[in-house]
Amino acid sequence: MKINFLKYQGAGNDFILIDHTTSPLENIDNELIERLCDRRFGVGADGLMFVTKHEDYDFEMHYFNADGNLGSMCGNGGRCIAAFAKHLGIVDKETNFLAVDGPHYARISESGDWVDLQMIDVEIITNDGDAFVLNTGSPHYVSLQNDLSNFDVFSNGKSIRYNATYSEKGINVNFAEDKGDHLFVRTYERGVEDETYACGTGVTAVAMAMAKHKNQSGHIKTDIKVLGGDIKIEFNYDGHKFTNVFLCGPAKLVFEGEIDTLQ
Template sequence: MKIHFSKYQGAGNDFILIDNRDLSFKDTDKNTVFQLCHRRFGIGADGLMLLQNHPDYDFEMLYFNADGNLGSMCGNGGRCIVAFAKHLGIINQETDFLAVDGPHYAKISEKGDWVDLQMIDIDTINKDGEAFVLNTGSPHYVAQMNGLEDYDVFHHGKTIRNNDTYKKEGINVNFVEDKGDHLFVRTFERGVEDETYACGTGVTAVALSMAQHKNQTGHIKTPVKVLGGDLSIEFDYDGKQFTHVFLCGPAQKVFEGEVTI
């Protein structure tokens, strides 16, 4: 069976997108998704998404990790599927769609290459030693450090993700260096089991954690640099709750094609 797909990337976080409104893609078998996402034997991607109809929203987003498992919320994936929906003519400049962690609002540039995605509100940030632990649609561990450019993110991220506390459910591990005018972030992602060029829910978790750490309140805009480019997190914080949280950044179509499964 041939399936038409599009490949999108958001700050280097890349995804296979399939218009599944007709439910023609029925094979969400773990091995099939894994093979499609494989960078040697498939299309290659950090994850796969299905865009499907929903009676109460513009569309529904189903996200699968590169390991083939159904995933939790993916922020950059959410931004890319909004761009995909615009290019399909489903939406114009704004949308309300459904993801695994609930409804999301987003707005997209006229050219369709920049998306501001509203994330869930956050009122709880826990600590694990000096690190922050929170859920921004996916679970995240945030550790501050210096010299991040030369840090072995794969080794240390994998070690934390697989320790006794997090091994069963898994966690995304973010390392952040405060550069003054921006944050530099590198992330080891569960489900990919490797460092990725960007992680949307991850940079969101980092920005919120650092705001709490610095005792910042009010309307905050945090520029973030990742391996794949530049992102921005905007939110309101009253000292207790983070609201109006937006993940902002590029979303670009790379190519499209057909694959036989």
């Protein structure tokens, strides 16, 4: 069976997107998804997403990690799927869609290559030593580092993700460096099991952790640089709860293709 797909990237976080609204797809299993995401033997991506119909929302987002397993919320994926829905003509400049962590609202630029995605409210942040632990739709560990450009993200991230505390369910591990006018962030993602060029829920978690670390409050805007480009986070923070949270950044079409699921 052959199916059409588009590939999008959001600050280097790349995804295979498939329209599941017009006809059901058969023979799509975890093994096939893992193969399609493989960077040598498949299309190559950090994850794969389906757009499906939903009676109460513009569409529903189904996200799978590169290992083929159903994933938790993916922020950059959410921005890319909103741009994809605009490309399909399902939505225009705004959308309300359903993801695994609940409803999301997004604003999409006229060109379709920039999306502001509203994330869930967050109230609980705990500590693991000097690090912060919170859930922004996916679980995240945030650690402050110096000289992050030369830091071994893969080895250190993997050791935390698979330690006795987090190994059973896994956690995404973010390392952040405060550069003054922006934060530099690098992330080891569970499900990909490697460092990715960006992580939307991760940079959201970092911005929140830094606001708490600095005892900030009010309407906060944070510029973040990742390996794949620039992302902006903004939210309201009253010292206890983060609300009106937006993850803002590029969501760009890379190419379109056809997959033969039998190969």
